[in-house]
Amino acid sequence: MMSEPSAHVLTEDQLHLREAAREFALKEVLPVANELDPIGGVIPQDLLDKMAEIGFFGVMLPERSGGLGLGVLEYALITEELSRAWMSVGSIIRASTLPRALPAERRAILEPLAAQGKYLGAFSLSEAEAGSDVANIRTRAVRDGDDWIINGAKMWCTFADQADYIVLFARTSPTPNERRRHLGISAFMIEKERGSFPAGIRAAPVRKIGYHGWNTFELGLSDVRVPGSALLGNEGEGFYAGMVSLDIARIHTAARAVGVARGALEDAVTYARERVQFGEPIASFQGLRFKMAHMAAEIEAARALTHHTARLLDAGLPCSDEAAMAKYVASEMAEKVTSDGLQVHGGAGYTTDFAAQRYWRDARLTKIFEGTSEIQLRIISDRLLGKVAR
Numbered sequence: 001m002m003s004e005p006s007a008h009v010l011t012e013d014q015l016h017l018r019e020a021a022r023e024f025a026l027k028e029v030l031p032v033a034n035e036l037d038p039i040g041g042v043i044p045q046d047l048l049d050k051m052a053e054i055g056f057f058g059v060m061l062p063e064r065s066g067g068l069g070l071g072v073l074e075y076a077l078i079t080e081e082l083s084r085a086w087m088s089v090g091s092i093i094r095a096s097t098l099p100r101a102l103p104a105e106r107r108a109i110l111e112p113l114a115a116q117g118k119y120l121g122a123f124s125l126s127e128a129e130a131g132s133d134v135a136n137i138r139t140r141a142v143r144d145g146d147d148w149i150i151n152g153a154k155m156w157c158t159f160a161d162q163a164d165y166i167v168l169f170a171r172t173s174p175t176p177n178e179r180r181r182h183l184g185i186s187a188f189m190i191e192k193e194r195g196s197f198p199a200g201i202r203a204a205p206v207r208k209i210g211y212h213g214w215n216t217f218e219l220g221l222s223d224v225r226v227p228g229s230a231l232l233g234n235e236g237e238g239f240y241a242g243m244v245s246l247d248i249a250r251i252h253t254a255a256r257a258v259g260v261a262r263g264a265l266e267d268a269v270t271y272a273r274e275r276v277q278f279g280e281p282i283a284s285f286q287g288l289r290f291k292m293a294h295m296a297a298e299i300e301a302a303r304a305l306t307h308h309t310a311r312l313l314d315a316g317l318p319c320s321d322e323a324a325m326a327k328y329v330a331s332e333m334a335e336k337v338t339s340d341g342l343q344v345h346g347g348a349g350y351t352t353d354f355a356a357q358r359y360w361r362d363a364r365l366t367k368i369f370e371g372t373s374e375i376q377l378r379i380i381s382d383r384l385l386g387k388v389a390r
């Protein structure tokens with residue numbers, strides 16, 4: 001393992017936590033990823049059980065609920081380690097995050113289950129015509145007595161099959177006007193049996209090029225009936241409720257990008273020391289030495305920004321700009337670094353015998369989900385220059 005300058009500003013506890021996550025990732029996750037990613041397999045239940053035992057599903061949940069009661073920085077540290085082995089495993093720990101708008105009594109019951117990985121959720125905001133422009137969602141929910149009836153089509157719902165519930169966004173009243181398009185969208189918590197879909201939901205898997213380990217679905221909803229209690233928070237304000245946890249989601253994604261990039265660097269270093277050309281290990285060629293030095297520097301810069309933003313969040317300070325910057329910087333970095341890691345492997349990097357191509361495919365996604373790179377730049381430039389009428 002190469003030195004990590006940012007390690008010096010971590011506490012003893014944080015260093016131990018990171019070490020434990022690192023050991024787990026390399027011993028338990030990496031071999032499974034190497035076996036299952038090439039065949040598009042799903043994360044096995046016994047791996048999820050081991051993760052639950054260590055507490056990875058309860059990093060930020062309170063200790064009274066069986067969580068670790070830690071902050072966003074620790075969450076980022078663990079996420080980086082797990083993602084270094086398999087990004088999908090670094091991602092699935094977020095499925096234990098319960099919706100903020102959940103009433104306190106239900107939270108008290110569900111939180112201990114979530115901390116044990118026994119109550120995990122999927123998130124369904126995107127639609128075919130509403131990706132970056134999420135306010136454009138067309139799925140409709142209408143009242144029927146105490147219940148709601150939902151009709152429409154959602155896109156890109158990852159983990160919808162194995163989740164215990166889906167947080168799904170639907171329009172409950174028409175857009176009041178162009179300037180307030182986000183009003184009138186409500187969030188619903190659709191509880192379901194693990195491994196199946198409720199009556200009225202048809203699911204078709206999306207044929208992805210990466211992010212294996214769990215499936216992503218297109219969902220068709222016809223007359224899906226949910227009780228009134230499924231409505232999360234206030235009617236018509238679901239969009240705003242969904243946006244509250246976005247800063248943490250962006251830090252989580254930045255940490256995932258850093259983890260994947262670190263996997264690419266570590267594998268490149270190992271390969272470069274072993275592979276001989278022109279009678280020498282390719283690690284002796286300055287062109288490659290500088291490439292790997294550059295990779296290390298870029299990773300450290302992205303990690304530093306990610307940790308800085310996590311610390312701001314933990315201190316309760318506003319940091320939406322920094323979170324957008326961290327997400328942008330880390331994911332752009334990850335695409336470049338993982339591509340360079342593949343290059344160090346030469347032709348071997350273009351085979352599924354090496355993980356270099358997995359890091360590259362997974363890193364590519366970090367620029368797309370949780371708000372594309374262009375959307376992060378829009379957030380940053382709006383703050384810098386003021387919003388323009390669109």
Ligand SMILES: Cc1cc2nc3c(=O)[nH]c(=O)nc-3n(C[C@H](O)[C@H](O)[C@H](O)COP(=O)(O)OP(=O)(O)OC[C@H]3O[C@@H](n4cnc5c(N)ncnc54)[C@H](O)[C@@H]3O)c2cc1C
Nearest residue numbers: 123124125126131132156157158211368369370371372374
């Ligand atoms: C593997 C995978 C898993 C996913 N999982 C989930 C999930 O679990 N739940 C969920 O709800 N969603 C999920 N998503 C959806 C994801 O969040 C969207 O793909 C993303 O928000 C982009 O939306 P889009 O694909 O419709 O692209 P579009 O919004 O159509 O963007 C196309 C291009 O236009 C650019 N663009 C759009 N608007 C602007 C603008 N104003 N200025 C400049 N450029 C712009 C974009 O940056 C992009 O380059 C997932 C996506 C993928 C690929």
